Amino acid sequence: MTRKEQKEERKKAILMTALTLFVKRGYHETKISDIAEAVPMSTGLMFHYFESKEELLLELVKMGAASTGAIGKIGDIPPQIFFTEFLKRLFEYSANEPWVFNMFVLMGQARRAGMPEEARNIALSTATIDETATIIKKGQEADIFREGDAKLLSICFWATVQGIMEEMALNEEMKAPDPEWIVSMLRK
Amino acid sequence: MTRKEQKEERKKAILMTALTLFVKRGYHETKISDIAEAVPMSTGLMFHYFESKEELLLELVKMGAASTGAIGKIGDIPPQIFFTEFLKRLFEYSANEPWVFNMFVLMGQARRAGMPEEARNIALSTATIDETATIIKKGQEADIFREGDAKLLSICFWATVQGIMEEMALNEEMKAPDPEWIVSMLRK
DNA sequence: CTTTATATTGAATACATAATCAATGAACAC
DNA sequence: GTGTTCATTGATTATGTATTCAATATAAAG
Numbered sequence: 001m002t003r004k005e006q007k008e009e010r011k012k013a014i015l016m017t018a019l020t021l022f023v024k025r026g027y028h029e030t031k032i033s034d035i036a037e038a039v040p041m042s043t044g045l046m047f048h049y050f051e052s053k054e055e056l057l058l059e060l061v062k063m064g065a066a067s068t069g070a071i072g073k074i075g076d077i078p079p080q081i082f083f084t085e086f087l088k089r090l091f092e093y094s095a096n097e098p099w100v101f102n103m104f105v106l107m108g109q110a111r112r113a114g115m116p117e118e119a120r121n122i123a124l125s126t127a128t129i130d131e132t133a134t135i136i137k138k139g140q141e142a143d144i145f146r147e148g149d150a151k152l153l154s155i156c157f158w159a160t161v162q163g164i165m166e167e168m169a170l171n172e173e174m175k176a177p178d179p180e181w182i183v184s185m186l187r188k
Numbered sequence: 189m190t191r192k193e194q195k196e197e198r199k200k201a202i203l204m205t206a207l208t209l210f211v212k213r214g215y216h217e218t219k220i221s222d223i224a225e226a227v228p229m230s231t232g233l234m235f236h237y238f239e240s241k242e243e244l245l246l247e248l249v250k251m252g253a254a255s256t257g258a259i260g261k262i263g264d265i266p267p268q269i270f271f272t273e274f275l276k277r278l279f280e281y282s283a284n285e286p287w288v289f290n291m292f293v294l295m296g297q298a299r300r301a302g303m304p305e306e307a308r309n310i311a312l313s314t315a316t317i318d319e320t321a322t323i324i325k326k327g328q329e330a331d332i333f334r335e336g337d338a339k340l341l342s343i344c345f346w347a348t349v350q351g352i353m354e355e356m357a358l359n360e361e362m363k364a365p366d367p368e369w370i371v372s373m374l375r376k
Numbered sequence: 377c378t379t380t381a382t383a384t385t386g387a388a389t390a391c392a393t394a395a396t397c398a399a400t401g402a403a404c405a406c
Numbered sequence: 407g408t409g410t411t412c413a414t415t416g417a418t419t420a421t422g423t424a425t426t427c428a429a430t431a432t433a434a435a436g
Binding site: 003007041048 | 412413415
């Protein structure tokens with residue numbers, strides 16, 4: 001393994017550790033030294049890999065934005081199964097891949113308040129809400145989703161998922177709910 | 189108006205201003221000097237009214253805990269109308285009384301991550317989730333609510349409401365959703 | 377009016393923690 | 407095996423912001 005590859009590995013280890021801590025305690029309540037200790041490495045060395053705490057956060061949020069960007073582009077899955085299927089996969093993944101889970105929560109936190117503004121801007125740059133609103137509209141035309149502002153329905157859907165994921169992030173014992181519970185918010 | 193009453197007034201003004209800013213930007217991203225400027229008063233004077241930034245936050249969270257404590261104790265409203273009615277009122281209030289709205293959001297944020305731990309403990313000390321779980325159980329017995337772990341349903345309900353309220357806090361234009369959308373998560 | 381207490385300010389200080397740095401050790405190239 | 411580069415550390419410094427404080431204005435009390 002080359003020197004460069006090793007550096008990349010180490011960087012990833014830091015990113016994963018930081019992600020976990022940011023989600024669990026919040027960005028501001030997590031000290032660089034906390035992350036360093038958890039990796040583990042010295043505090044000073046952290047700055048050999050990232051030029052600042054904010055850079056570290058932004059790198060995470062950019063990764064999140066890149067992977068989230070794909071959600072709406074799943075193509076032509078019919079609306080009536082899109083959301084159920086998505087949630088099923090999200091919850092499955094979340095149980096097995098903490099990374100997916102934590103990233104989802106982080107992106108939501110970034111979209112809301114309590115983080116440096118640039119993180120918020122990056123998180124908001126993904127157009128997920130509009131994309132799912134389009135799918136909801138299709139479902140309304142097919143008469144399987146309830147009436148009402150599609151964008152508002154889309155926001156409510158994501159707010160729900162976000163709220164539940166955050167709850168799970170802080171509550172180890174909490175089980176994922178049945179996707180149907182959430183989807184029934186959209187269904188007629 | 190006595191000197192003491194004036195002091196109380198001023199304290200309330202500070203609390204309200206801080207509440208707004210904490211909800212909008214997050215606790216850590218809000219500087220004492222930001223609050224002072226918004227009240228408005230000098231930064232130093234803030235410490236004539238509150239001994240620290242954290243004290244200020246804790247006083248808010250305690251107020252929130254006191255007023256939230258009442259939710260579950262509304263007595264014998266039948267389950268099938270309790271949630272719809274509660275949401276209707278919450279959304280109405282939120283539109284007219286920013287205080288209620290902001291307090292609700294703050295309490296949710298405190299329960300989750302990103303604030304000093306003591307705030308979290310106070311916020312968690314209210315047993316709202318268990319109280320509404322009881323109401324959900326009644327609804328299940330009456331066969332109007334879907335089956336499943338009542339506490340999990342309760343958590344999902346609150347996570348949804350919290351998520352939507354936070355969205356509204358950051359999005360002036362966002363309208364409150366139809367309570368029925370949310371309640372259908374519980375209904376059979 | 378005089379005295380005393382409280383409100384207010386802006387500048388000075390304290391403090392936490394992010395960020396730097398000089399020194400050391402380990403891997404790699406030749 | 408020697409020289410060069412990168413990884414690593416712990417202590418040091420810088421920085422932002424919470425907090426204190428001495429000084430002043432304003433209001434209450436007698």
